[in-house]
Amino acid sequence: METPRIVVVGGGAGGLELASRLGKRLGRRDKAQITLVDRDSTHIWKPLLHEVATGVLDQSLDETAYQGHGAQHGYDYQLGTLTGIDRTAREVELASLHDDDGNELLSERRLGYDYLVLALGSISNDFGTPGVADHCYFLDSASQAEAFRRAMLNTFLRYGDGEGSERPCLSIAIVGGGATGVELSAELLGATEMLKSYGYSGIGRDQLQVHLIEAAPRLLPALPARIGHAVHRQLEKMGIQIHLETKITQADAHGFNTADEQRIDADLTVWAAGVRGADVLANLGLSTAANNRIDVHQTLQSVDDERIFAIGDCAACPQGNDRMVPPRAQAAHQMADTLYGNLRAAIADKPLKLFHYRDLGSLISLSHFDAVGNLMTSATKGHLFIEGRLAKLFYVSLYRMHQRAIHGTFNTLLKVVVDRLNRVLRPNLKLH
Protein backbone atom coordinates (compact mmCIF):
# COMPACT_ATOMS: atom_id res chain seq x y z
CA MET A 1 0.00 0.00 0.00
CA GLU A 2 1.28 3.49 -0.84
CA THR A 3 2.13 5.80 2.05
CA PRO A 4 -0.96 7.94 2.68
CA ARG A 5 -0.49 11.70 2.30
CA ILE A 6 -2.07 13.89 4.99
CA VAL A 7 -2.07 17.62 4.28
CA VAL A 8 -2.94 19.99 7.15
CA VAL A 9 -3.64 23.56 6.04
CA GLY A 10 -3.23 26.07 8.88
CA GLY A 11 -0.63 25.70 11.62
CA GLY A 12 -2.49 27.41 14.45
CA ALA A 13 -3.82 26.25 17.81
CA GLY A 14 -5.40 23.13 16.26
CA GLY A 15 -3.42 22.50 13.06
CA LEU A 16 0.07 22.65 14.55
CA GLU A 17 -0.85 20.38 17.45
CA LEU A 18 -2.29 17.88 14.98
CA ALA A 19 0.64 18.01 12.55
CA SER A 20 3.12 17.60 15.45
CA ARG A 21 1.37 14.49 16.78
CA LEU A 22 0.87 12.96 13.34
CA GLY A 23 4.47 13.73 12.43
CA LYS A 24 5.86 12.12 15.56
CA ARG A 25 3.65 9.05 15.37
CA LEU A 26 3.26 8.45 11.63
CA GLY A 27 5.64 10.74 9.73
CA ARG A 28 8.81 9.66 11.51
CA ARG A 29 7.95 5.99 11.00
CA ASP A 30 7.08 6.49 7.31
CA LYS A 31 3.53 5.32 7.99
CA ALA A 32 2.17 8.51 6.45
CA GLN A 33 3.58 11.60 4.80
CA ILE A 34 2.51 14.63 6.79
CA THR A 35 2.62 18.12 5.22
CA LEU A 36 1.71 21.31 7.00
CA VAL A 37 0.86 24.37 4.89
CA ASP A 38 0.68 27.84 6.41
CA ARG A 39 0.71 31.31 4.86
CA ASP A 40 3.18 32.42 7.56
CA SER A 41 6.57 30.94 8.30
CA THR A 42 6.17 31.08 12.07
CA HIS A 43 3.50 30.12 14.58
CA ILE A 44 2.36 32.09 17.57
CA TRP A 45 -0.55 30.99 19.76
CA LYS A 46 -3.40 33.30 18.82
CA PRO A 47 -4.72 33.98 22.36
CA LEU A 48 -1.39 35.76 22.98
CA LEU A 49 -1.93 38.33 20.23
CA HIS A 50 -3.20 41.04 22.58
CA GLU A 51 0.14 40.72 24.39
CA VAL A 52 2.03 41.00 21.09
CA ALA A 53 -0.11 44.05 20.25
CA THR A 54 0.94 45.85 23.43
CA GLY A 55 4.56 44.66 23.40
CA VAL A 56 4.16 42.71 26.65
CA LEU A 57 5.19 39.67 24.63
CA ASP A 58 8.09 39.86 22.20
CA GLN A 59 6.91 37.78 19.27
CA SER A 60 10.45 37.06 18.12
CA LEU A 61 11.18 35.30 21.42
CA ASP A 62 8.05 33.21 21.46
CA GLU A 63 7.29 32.22 17.88
CA THR A 64 7.97 28.76 16.46
CA ALA A 65 9.43 28.48 12.94
CA TYR A 66 7.51 25.75 11.12
CA GLN A 67 10.44 24.63 8.97
CA GLY A 68 12.70 23.74 11.89
CA HIS A 69 9.84 22.43 14.01
CA GLY A 70 8.70 20.17 11.16
CA ALA A 71 12.20 18.76 10.69
CA GLN A 72 12.27 17.83 14.39
CA HIS A 73 8.73 16.48 14.52
CA GLY A 74 8.43 14.39 11.38
CA TYR A 75 6.33 16.60 9.10
CA ASP A 76 7.12 18.63 5.97
CA TYR A 77 6.30 22.31 5.88
CA GLN A 78 5.22 24.33 2.85
CA LEU A 79 4.89 28.10 2.95
CA GLY A 80 1.71 28.91 1.04
CA THR A 81 -1.80 30.31 1.04
CA LEU A 82 -4.70 28.02 0.24
CA THR A 83 -6.85 29.32 -2.62
CA GLY A 84 -8.83 26.25 -3.68
CA ILE A 85 -9.32 22.49 -3.65
CA ASP A 86 -9.59 20.18 -6.64
CA ARG A 87 -11.57 17.37 -5.05
CA THR A 88 -11.53 15.17 -8.16
CA ALA A 89 -7.72 15.19 -8.41
CA ARG A 90 -7.40 15.39 -4.60
CA GLU A 91 -5.12 18.41 -4.73
CA VAL A 92 -5.00 21.69 -2.83
CA GLU A 93 -4.24 24.85 -4.76
CA LEU A 94 -1.77 27.34 -3.31
CA ALA A 95 -1.28 30.96 -4.39
CA SER A 96 1.95 32.13 -5.97
CA LEU A 97 4.62 33.42 -3.56
CA HIS A 98 6.29 36.82 -3.87
CA ASP A 99 9.17 38.58 -2.13
CA ASP A 100 8.78 41.96 -0.38
CA ASP A 101 9.36 43.77 -3.70
CA GLY A 102 6.60 41.84 -5.44
CA ASN A 103 8.90 39.55 -7.45
CA GLU A 104 7.45 36.09 -7.94
CA LEU A 105 9.35 33.42 -6.03
CA LEU A 106 7.07 30.47 -6.74
CA SER A 107 4.17 30.26 -9.16
CA GLU A 108 0.79 28.82 -8.19
CA ARG A 109 1.22 25.26 -6.97
CA ARG A 110 -0.79 22.15 -6.32
CA LEU A 111 -0.23 19.63 -3.57
CA GLY A 112 -1.72 16.13 -3.61
CA TYR A 113 -3.48 14.63 -0.59
CA ASP A 114 -5.24 11.47 0.47
CA TYR A 115 -6.65 13.17 3.57
CA LEU A 116 -6.98 16.92 3.90
CA VAL A 117 -7.41 18.86 7.14
CA LEU A 118 -8.61 22.46 7.04
CA ALA A 119 -7.51 24.37 10.16
CA LEU A 120 -7.55 27.94 8.85
CA GLY A 121 -8.95 29.64 11.94
CA SER A 122 -11.14 32.72 11.68
CA ILE A 123 -10.97 36.45 11.06
CA SER A 124 -12.77 39.38 12.70
CA ASN A 125 -16.25 40.06 11.45
CA ASP A 126 -16.80 43.74 10.67
CA PHE A 127 -20.41 43.01 9.61
CA GLY A 128 -19.81 45.28 6.60
CA THR A 129 -19.68 48.37 8.84
CA PRO A 130 -18.48 51.30 6.71
CA GLY A 131 -14.94 52.50 7.37
CA VAL A 132 -13.90 49.61 9.63
CA ALA A 133 -11.68 47.79 7.10
CA ASP A 134 -9.90 51.05 6.22
CA HIS A 135 -9.44 52.64 9.62
CA CYS A 136 -9.39 49.99 12.36
CA TYR A 137 -6.64 47.68 13.52
CA PHE A 138 -7.44 43.97 13.83
CA LEU A 139 -5.81 41.23 15.90
CA ASP A 140 -6.27 38.30 13.54
CA SER A 141 -2.60 37.60 12.92
CA ALA A 142 0.81 38.34 14.40
CA SER A 143 1.53 40.88 11.64
CA GLN A 144 -1.66 42.78 12.45
CA ALA A 145 -0.83 42.74 16.17
CA GLU A 146 2.65 44.03 15.34
CA ALA A 147 1.17 46.80 13.15
CA PHE A 148 -0.97 47.92 16.10
CA ARG A 149 2.04 47.86 18.44
CA ARG A 150 4.03 50.14 16.15
CA ALA A 151 1.12 52.54 15.78
CA MET A 152 0.65 52.54 19.56
CA LEU A 153 4.33 53.35 20.20
CA ASN A 154 4.20 56.15 17.60
CA THR A 155 1.06 57.59 19.17
CA PHE A 156 2.68 57.63 22.61
CA LEU A 157 5.74 59.34 21.08
CA ARG A 158 3.57 61.94 19.40
CA TYR A 159 1.96 62.89 22.69
CA GLY A 160 5.35 63.25 24.38
CA ASP A 161 4.94 63.75 28.10
CA GLY A 162 1.30 64.72 27.77
CA GLU A 163 1.92 68.13 29.31
CA GLY A 164 -0.38 70.97 28.40
CA SER A 165 -3.12 68.60 27.25
CA GLU A 166 -6.44 68.35 28.90
CA ARG A 167 -6.63 65.00 30.62
CA PRO A 168 -7.04 62.36 29.37
CA CYS A 169 -5.12 63.12 26.20
CA LEU A 170 -4.65 59.85 24.39
CA SER A 171 -7.64 57.77 23.46
CA ILE A 172 -7.93 54.20 22.19
CA ALA A 173 -11.31 52.69 21.28
CA ILE A 174 -11.88 48.94 21.02
CA VAL A 175 -15.03 47.49 19.53
CA GLY A 176 -15.97 44.08 20.92
CA GLY A 177 -16.39 43.23 24.59
CA GLY A 178 -15.42 39.57 24.11
CA ALA A 179 -12.19 38.03 25.38
CA THR A 180 -9.98 39.83 22.84
CA GLY A 181 -11.36 43.32 23.53
CA VAL A 182 -11.44 42.88 27.30
CA GLU A 183 -7.90 41.48 27.53
CA LEU A 184 -6.51 44.11 25.17
CA SER A 185 -8.07 46.99 27.10
CA ALA A 186 -6.52 45.82 30.38
CA GLU A 187 -3.19 45.12 28.69
CA LEU A 188 -3.10 48.67 27.31
CA LEU A 189 -3.17 50.09 30.83
CA GLY A 190 -0.34 47.77 31.87
CA ALA A 191 1.71 48.77 28.81
CA THR A 192 1.11 52.48 29.52
CA GLU A 193 2.52 52.07 33.02
CA MET A 194 5.58 50.30 31.63
CA LEU A 195 6.17 52.84 28.85
CA LYS A 196 6.24 55.52 31.52
CA SER A 197 8.50 53.57 33.84
CA TYR A 198 11.02 53.04 31.00
CA GLY A 199 10.92 56.76 30.18
CA TYR A 200 9.51 56.12 26.71
CA SER A 201 6.55 58.43 27.35
CA GLY A 202 5.34 60.66 30.13
CA ILE A 203 1.74 59.59 29.75
CA GLY A 204 0.31 57.89 32.79
CA ARG A 205 -2.76 55.72 33.11
CA ASP A 206 -4.89 58.73 34.03
CA GLN A 207 -4.00 60.37 30.71
CA LEU A 208 -4.99 57.37 28.64
CA GLN A 209 -8.65 56.86 27.89
CA VAL A 210 -9.64 53.37 26.78
CA HIS A 211 -13.15 52.92 25.38
CA LEU A 212 -14.51 49.38 25.26
CA ILE A 213 -17.62 49.19 23.10
CA GLU A 214 -20.02 46.23 23.09
CA ALA A 215 -23.35 45.82 21.28
CA ALA A 216 -24.72 43.30 23.83
CA PRO A 217 -26.11 44.31 27.24
CA ARG A 218 -23.02 42.95 29.04
CA LEU A 219 -19.35 42.21 28.55
CA LEU A 220 -18.25 38.69 27.56
CA PRO A 221 -21.70 37.72 26.29
CA ALA A 222 -20.51 34.23 25.30
CA LEU A 223 -19.33 33.43 28.85
CA PRO A 224 -21.30 32.95 32.08
CA ALA A 225 -22.81 36.19 33.40
CA ARG A 226 -20.86 36.03 36.65
CA ILE A 227 -17.56 36.30 34.77
CA GLY A 228 -18.87 39.14 32.61
CA HIS A 229 -20.02 41.10 35.68
CA ALA A 230 -16.78 40.49 37.61
CA VAL A 231 -14.70 41.63 34.63
CA HIS A 232 -16.93 44.69 34.16
CA ARG A 233 -16.37 45.75 37.77
CA GLN A 234 -12.60 45.27 37.48
CA LEU A 235 -12.30 47.21 34.23
CA GLU A 236 -14.40 50.05 35.60
CA LYS A 237 -12.16 50.21 38.66
CA MET A 238 -9.18 50.46 36.31
CA GLY A 239 -10.77 53.46 34.62
CA ILE A 240 -11.87 51.88 31.34
CA GLN A 241 -14.92 53.49 29.76
CA ILE A 242 -17.38 50.72 28.98
CA HIS A 243 -20.15 51.37 26.45
CA LEU A 244 -22.75 48.57 26.48
CA GLU A 245 -25.63 48.18 24.00
CA THR A 246 -23.70 50.43 21.67
CA LYS A 247 -23.73 49.60 17.99
CA ILE A 248 -21.11 51.14 15.73
CA THR A 249 -22.46 52.44 12.43
CA GLN A 250 -19.30 53.96 10.98
CA ALA A 251 -15.57 54.19 11.58
CA ASP A 252 -13.28 56.93 10.33
CA ALA A 253 -9.69 58.03 10.95
CA HIS A 254 -10.66 59.73 14.24
CA GLY A 255 -13.10 57.35 15.87
CA PHE A 256 -16.59 55.87 15.66
CA ASN A 257 -20.19 56.94 15.14
CA THR A 258 -22.80 54.93 17.01
CA ALA A 259 -26.42 54.01 16.19
CA ASP A 260 -27.68 56.29 18.97
CA GLU A 261 -25.79 59.19 17.38
CA GLN A 262 -22.95 59.36 19.85
CA ARG A 263 -19.45 60.13 18.74
CA ILE A 264 -16.46 58.28 20.24
CA ASP A 265 -13.21 60.02 19.29
CA ALA A 266 -10.01 58.00 19.36
CA ASP A 267 -6.38 58.18 18.22
CA LEU A 268 -6.37 54.44 17.58
CA THR A 269 -9.30 52.15 16.87
CA VAL A 270 -9.38 48.36 17.13
CA TRP A 271 -12.08 46.02 15.80
CA ALA A 272 -12.48 42.79 17.75
CA ALA A 273 -16.21 42.13 17.47
CA GLY A 274 -17.12 38.61 16.47
CA VAL A 275 -15.42 36.15 14.13
CA ARG A 276 -16.14 34.55 10.78
CA GLY A 277 -14.32 32.19 8.44
CA ALA A 278 -12.09 33.72 5.77
CA ASP A 279 -13.67 34.24 2.34
CA VAL A 280 -11.65 31.39 0.82
CA LEU A 281 -13.68 28.90 2.86
CA ALA A 282 -16.84 29.87 0.99
CA ASN A 283 -15.12 29.18 -2.36
CA LEU A 284 -13.83 25.65 -1.78
CA GLY A 285 -16.94 23.92 -3.11
CA LEU A 286 -17.78 22.63 0.39
CA SER A 287 -20.96 23.35 2.33
CA THR A 288 -20.58 26.14 4.85
CA ALA A 289 -22.72 27.28 7.75
CA ALA A 290 -23.26 30.90 8.74
CA ASN A 291 -20.05 32.93 8.80
CA ASN A 292 -18.21 30.74 6.26
CA ARG A 293 -17.47 27.87 8.63
CA ILE A 294 -17.11 24.45 6.98
CA ASP A 295 -20.05 22.17 7.78
CA VAL A 296 -18.70 19.00 9.36
CA HIS A 297 -20.20 15.85 10.87
CA GLN A 298 -19.28 15.05 14.44
CA THR A 299 -16.47 12.89 13.03
CA LEU A 300 -15.03 16.24 11.84
CA GLN A 301 -15.44 15.15 8.20
CA SER A 302 -16.88 17.66 5.77
CA VAL A 303 -20.54 16.83 5.07
CA ASP A 304 -19.58 16.71 1.35
CA ASP A 305 -16.35 14.74 1.33
CA GLU A 306 -15.21 12.05 3.77
CA ARG A 307 -11.54 12.69 2.98
CA ILE A 308 -11.71 16.35 3.98
CA PHE A 309 -11.79 17.30 7.66
CA ALA A 310 -12.07 20.66 9.37
CA ILE A 311 -11.10 21.61 12.93
CA GLY A 312 -10.94 24.73 15.09
CA ASP A 313 -12.57 28.06 14.35
CA CYS A 314 -13.18 27.24 10.66
CA ALA A 315 -15.34 24.18 11.45
CA ALA A 316 -19.09 24.30 12.06
CA CYS A 317 -19.40 21.18 14.20
CA PRO A 318 -22.70 20.28 15.89
CA GLN A 319 -22.59 19.52 19.61
CA GLY A 320 -26.26 18.67 20.26
CA ASN A 321 -29.29 20.81 21.20
CA ASP A 322 -28.89 22.79 17.95
CA ARG A 323 -25.64 24.24 19.25
CA MET A 324 -22.27 24.46 17.54
CA VAL A 325 -18.83 23.98 19.06
CA PRO A 326 -17.63 27.50 19.96
CA PRO A 327 -14.59 29.06 18.23
CA ARG A 328 -12.11 28.74 21.07
CA ALA A 329 -8.57 27.53 21.58
CA GLN A 330 -9.67 24.67 23.83
CA ALA A 331 -12.11 23.49 21.13
CA ALA A 332 -9.31 23.55 18.52
CA HIS A 333 -7.08 21.58 20.91
CA GLN A 334 -9.76 18.96 21.61
CA MET A 335 -10.65 18.64 17.93
CA ALA A 336 -6.97 18.10 17.06
CA ASP A 337 -6.94 15.32 19.63
CA THR A 338 -10.03 13.58 18.22
CA LEU A 339 -8.89 14.02 14.63
CA TYR A 340 -5.50 12.53 15.40
CA GLY A 341 -7.32 9.33 16.36
CA ASN A 342 -9.78 9.57 13.47
CA LEU A 343 -7.08 9.96 10.83
CA ARG A 344 -5.28 6.92 12.14
CA ALA A 345 -8.61 5.06 12.14
CA ALA A 346 -9.39 6.21 8.58
CA ILE A 347 -6.00 4.96 7.35
CA ALA A 348 -6.59 1.63 9.07
CA ASP A 349 -10.14 1.47 7.66
CA LYS A 350 -11.66 1.49 11.13
CA PRO A 351 -14.76 3.42 12.29
CA LEU A 352 -14.25 7.07 13.26
CA LYS A 353 -15.16 8.48 16.68
CA LEU A 354 -17.59 11.35 17.25
CA PHE A 355 -16.22 14.60 18.62
CA HIS A 356 -17.73 15.73 21.93
CA TYR A 357 -16.74 19.17 23.11
CA ARG A 358 -15.95 19.47 26.83
CA ASP A 359 -16.17 23.00 28.16
CA LEU A 360 -13.38 23.08 30.73
CA GLY A 361 -14.11 26.66 31.73
CA SER A 362 -13.01 30.11 30.65
CA LEU A 363 -10.29 32.37 31.90
CA ILE A 364 -9.82 36.04 31.23
CA SER A 365 -6.54 37.81 31.94
CA LEU A 366 -6.65 41.47 32.95
CA SER A 367 -2.94 42.11 32.41
CA HIS A 368 -0.98 42.02 35.68
CA PHE A 369 -3.96 43.53 37.51
CA ASP A 370 -6.10 40.40 37.81
CA ALA A 371 -7.57 37.33 36.15
CA VAL A 372 -11.10 36.01 36.37
CA GLY A 373 -12.73 32.81 35.20
CA ASN A 374 -14.44 29.56 35.92
CA LEU A 375 -13.40 25.94 35.85
CA MET A 376 -15.70 23.03 35.18
CA THR A 377 -15.02 20.50 37.91
CA SER A 378 -16.34 17.00 38.33
CA ALA A 379 -16.27 17.52 42.11
CA THR A 380 -18.76 20.40 42.01
CA LYS A 381 -20.43 19.09 38.80
CA GLY A 382 -20.50 22.63 37.51
CA HIS A 383 -18.68 25.94 37.40
CA LEU A 384 -16.13 26.87 40.01
CA PHE A 385 -15.62 30.63 39.93
CA ILE A 386 -12.00 31.70 40.44
CA GLU A 387 -10.10 34.97 40.36
CA GLY A 388 -6.76 36.47 41.26
CA ARG A 389 -3.56 34.44 41.37
CA LEU A 390 -5.26 31.09 41.01
CA ALA A 391 -7.07 32.23 37.85
CA LYS A 392 -3.82 33.66 36.49
CA LEU A 393 -2.07 30.36 37.17
CA PHE A 394 -4.69 28.40 35.21
CA TYR A 395 -4.64 31.03 32.45
CA VAL A 396 -0.89 30.65 31.97
CA SER A 397 -1.17 26.86 32.18
CA LEU A 398 -3.43 26.84 29.07
CA TYR A 399 -0.56 28.18 27.02
CA ARG A 400 1.89 25.79 28.63
CA MET A 401 -0.42 22.92 27.61
CA HIS A 402 -0.30 24.14 24.02
CA GLN A 403 3.48 24.36 24.20
CA ARG A 404 3.62 20.85 25.60
CA ALA A 405 1.49 19.59 22.72
CA ILE A 406 3.84 21.05 20.11
CA HIS A 407 7.24 20.91 21.85
CA GLY A 408 6.95 18.04 24.35
CA THR A 409 7.23 18.16 28.14
CA PHE A 410 11.00 18.59 28.49
CA ASN A 411 11.28 21.44 25.97
CA THR A 412 8.30 23.18 27.54
CA LEU A 413 10.03 23.07 30.92
CA LEU A 414 13.12 24.58 29.29
CA LYS A 415 10.95 27.32 27.81
CA VAL A 416 9.51 28.09 31.25
CA VAL A 417 13.07 28.54 32.55
CA VAL A 418 14.07 30.71 29.55
CA ASP A 419 10.95 32.88 30.01
CA ARG A 420 11.87 33.41 33.66
CA LEU A 421 15.45 34.32 32.76
CA ASN A 422 14.23 36.74 30.10
CA ARG A 423 12.13 38.50 32.70
CA VAL A 424 15.37 39.35 34.49
CA LEU A 425 17.56 39.95 31.44
CA ARG A 426 15.20 41.87 29.14
CA PRO A 427 12.80 44.79 29.48
CA ASN A 428 9.24 43.73 30.31
CA LEU A 429 7.96 45.49 27.23
CA LYS A 430 9.17 45.43 23.65
CA LEU A 431 10.22 49.05 23.09
CA HIS A 432 11.65 48.99 19.56
Ligand SMILES: Cc1cc2nc3c(=O)[nH]c(=O)nc-3n(C[C@H](O)[C@H](O)[C@H](O)COP(=O)(O)OP(=O)(O)OC[C@H]3O[C@@H](n4cnc5c(N)ncnc54)[C@H](O)[C@@H]3O)c2cc1C
Ligand atom coordinates in the same frame (compact mmCIF):
# COMPACT_ATOMS: atom_id res chain seq x y z
C1 LIG B 1 -6.42 38.20 21.09
C2 LIG B 1 -7.14 36.87 21.18
C3 LIG B 1 -7.34 36.30 22.41
C4 LIG B 1 -7.97 35.05 22.50
N1 LIG B 1 -8.13 34.49 23.73
C5 LIG B 1 -8.65 33.27 23.83
C6 LIG B 1 -8.76 32.64 25.10
O1 LIG B 1 -8.40 33.24 26.13
N2 LIG B 1 -9.29 31.40 25.16
C7 LIG B 1 -9.71 30.72 24.03
O2 LIG B 1 -10.17 29.57 24.13
N3 LIG B 1 -9.62 31.28 22.81
C8 LIG B 1 -9.11 32.54 22.68
N4 LIG B 1 -9.01 33.13 21.45
C9 LIG B 1 -9.51 32.37 20.28
C10 LIG B 1 -8.46 31.36 19.83
O3 LIG B 1 -7.26 32.03 19.56
C11 LIG B 1 -8.95 30.62 18.60
O4 LIG B 1 -10.19 30.01 18.88
C12 LIG B 1 -7.95 29.54 18.18
O5 LIG B 1 -6.68 30.10 17.90
C13 LIG B 1 -8.47 28.80 16.94
O6 LIG B 1 -7.53 27.87 16.54
P1 LIG B 1 -7.44 27.41 15.01
O7 LIG B 1 -6.43 26.33 14.95
O8 LIG B 1 -8.80 27.12 14.51
O9 LIG B 1 -6.96 28.69 14.20
P2 LIG B 1 -5.71 29.65 14.42
O10 LIG B 1 -5.04 29.40 15.70
O11 LIG B 1 -6.21 31.02 14.14
O12 LIG B 1 -4.74 29.21 13.23
C14 LIG B 1 -5.08 29.36 11.88
C15 LIG B 1 -3.82 29.18 11.04
O13 LIG B 1 -4.21 29.13 9.66
C16 LIG B 1 -3.31 29.92 8.89
N5 LIG B 1 -4.05 30.33 7.68
C17 LIG B 1 -5.14 31.10 7.61
N6 LIG B 1 -5.57 31.22 6.34
C18 LIG B 1 -4.73 30.49 5.59
C19 LIG B 1 -4.66 30.19 4.18
N7 LIG B 1 -5.57 30.64 3.30
N8 LIG B 1 -3.66 29.39 3.74
C20 LIG B 1 -2.73 28.90 4.61
N9 LIG B 1 -2.75 29.15 5.94
C21 LIG B 1 -3.75 29.92 6.43
C22 LIG B 1 -2.93 31.06 9.81
O14 LIG B 1 -1.69 31.66 9.43
C23 LIG B 1 -2.86 30.34 11.17
O15 LIG B 1 -1.55 29.86 11.42
C24 LIG B 1 -8.42 34.38 21.32
C25 LIG B 1 -8.22 34.98 20.07
C26 LIG B 1 -7.59 36.22 19.99
C27 LIG B 1 -7.39 36.86 18.64
